[in-house]
Amino acid sequence: MSTPLAQAETSAPKSSARAKVQAFGGFLTNMVLPNIGAFIAWGIVTALFIPTGWIPNEYMAELVGPTIDYLLPLLLAYTGGRMVGGQRGAVMGSIGAMGLIIGADIPMFLGAMIIGPLGGLLIKKFDSLIEHKIPAGFEMIINNFSIGILGFFLMLLSYTVIGPVIEAANGGVTVAIEALVATGFLPLLSLINEPAKVLFLNNVIDQGIYYPLGLQESVNAGKSIYFTVASNPGPGLGLLLAYTFFGNKIARRTAPGAIVIHFFGGIHELYFPYVLMKPLTILGVxxxxxxxxxTFQLFDAGLVAGPSPGSIFAYLALTPRGSFIGIIAGVLVATIVSFIVTSIILKLDRRSDQDDDALNESIEKSKSMKAEGKQAFASEEAAPAKEVSKISFACDAGAGSSALGATTFRKKLSKQNIDGIEVKHYRIEDVPTDSDIIVVHKNLVDRTEMSFKDHEIIAIDNYIGDPKLEDLLDRLKKTNEAS
Structure with missing residues (x-):
């Protein structure tokens, strides 16, 4: 059963559209995320052995080209195909990707992220058409030859048509962004990046555009500024520092913990609720x-691969020789500027104390209403509350804020000696259908309801210390004591 907040948000067409874009971004993320280790391995090889690397080695540097041209696109296509069509989809996606790779003069990351899911969808549709129609004893030959024949045509299509179209489109995007670089207007990308991040759309931009462009540039230059334009932890750090010193009471209590997880753990979602609490602070980030x-431009700084997660440790680990001063300066300047602008906004906002009081009153009122509801429930001698055995925390990629929320809530259950409840984290679309409760950020409710309309969804503002999570804990504690 959905929460009233979820029902209210689903009535807005804009929210529904945003949920679809978020889902698309989540799909891209889950194509890239399992293969991040391979990207980092390539980045280390590049940072060490190319002519401008730490220990130039012509023999070892031969690994750079084939890895970025073949291994990485094939991994993306394989993963994308598997997500749509299982193992057979993975094979189809890989076959199609070979046509792109051989027919292109650039690393086909964007193409692989298209052809992989397309191959998976193709074989999935074919399998559904012939389901229950295969004569007994012919299953293996039909399964094998169907992939072989369909894969043959997909490879030809990707080699002759899809590849050239994607290469031309990629060239257009590259020219447009390089024009921004040449004119010095690249910083204007933050006008898109930062609002998109707060709306959980950052993965669409980062993994869909900046990472492919960055990897292409890294082949020749050994580094790329594109890896830094949306992943810089500095703006979020500055915002959280401002809330630590000038926010309301609740913000001052929670922001320091969010700083550690955001800056060192790389989970940027932790600062999004603080922006949403006072939307004007978006100007700070x-x-x-x-x-x-x-600053990165001024120092000609860049990274050798995409930092995932966007932690300061990942930044420093992927910084090539000669870029350390520029990278550190870029993060530091972003932090200072974000801190100053956000602090001014918070200081000028005279409603801070009122908001704090209102928030505290709201929490108390919520608890009071909850207690009244329990009393009414008891007086009516209603049936006992439904047993909760599985709680799923979900987020865009299933590996950042949801993991943090699940771990924290699991520890709270343990402290209360509440056993028998499974608490895990997932990508929204991968949440088990037998989940009793699904916990998501309120901006992801629409997307969650697209797949789990009949489940109980708890929409929260913050994965740490949110009043609704405390209410859920009280509810489970009460149920546990009654059993």
Whole structure:
């Protein structure tokens, strides 16, 4: 059963559209995320052995080209195909990707992220058409030859048509962004990046555009600024520092913990609720993002691969020789600018104390209403509450804020000696259908309801210390004591 907040948000067409874009971004993320280790391995090889690397080695540097041209696109296509069509889809996606790779003069990351799911969809549709129609004893030959024949045509299509179209489109995007670089307007990308991040759309931009462009540039230059334009942890750090010193009471209590997880753990979702609490603070992170990019440009700094997660440790690990000063300066400047702008906004907002009081009153009122509801429930001698055995925390990629929320809530259950409840984290579309409760950020409710309309969905503002999570804990504690 959905929450009233979920029902309210689903009535808005804009929210529904945003949920679809979020789902698309989540799909891209889950194509890239399982293969991040391979990207980092390639980045280390590049940072060490190319002519401008730490220990130039012509023999070892021969690994760079084939890895970025063949291994990485094939992994993306394989994963994308598997997500749509299982193992057979993975094989089809890989076959199609070979046509792209051989027919292109650039690393086909974008193409692989298209052809992989397309191959998976193709074989999935074919299998559904012939389901229950295969004569006994012919299953293996039909299964094998169907992939062989369909894969043959997909390879030809990708080699002659899809590849050239994607290469031309990629060239257009590259020219447009390179024009921004040449004119010095690259910092303007923060006007798109930062609002998109707060709306959980960052994966669409990062994995769909910046990472492919960055990897292409890294082949020749050994580094790329594109890896930094949306992943800089500085703007979020500055915002959280401002809330630590000038936010309301609740923000001052929670922001320091969010700083550690955001800056060192790389989970940027932790600062999104603070922006949503006071939307005007988006100007602070935009200013921080723009100043960070400008600083990276000034020092000609870049990373050798995409930092995932966007932690300062990942930044430093993927910084090539000669870029350390520029990378550190870019993060530091972004932090300072974001802190100053956000602090001014918070100081000028005279409603801070009122908001704090209102929030505290809201929490108390919520608890009071909850207690009244329990009393009414008891007086009516209603049936006992439904036993909860599985709680699923979900987020965009299933590996960041949801993991943090699940771990924290699991520890709270343990402290209360509440056993028998499974608490795990997932990508929204991968949440088990037998989940009793699904916990998501309120901006992801629409997307969650697309797949889990009949489940109980708890929409939260923050994965740490959210009042609704405390209410859920009280509810489970009460049920546990009654049993």
């Amino acid at each position: 935009i200013a921080g993002g723009m100043s960070g990019i400008a």
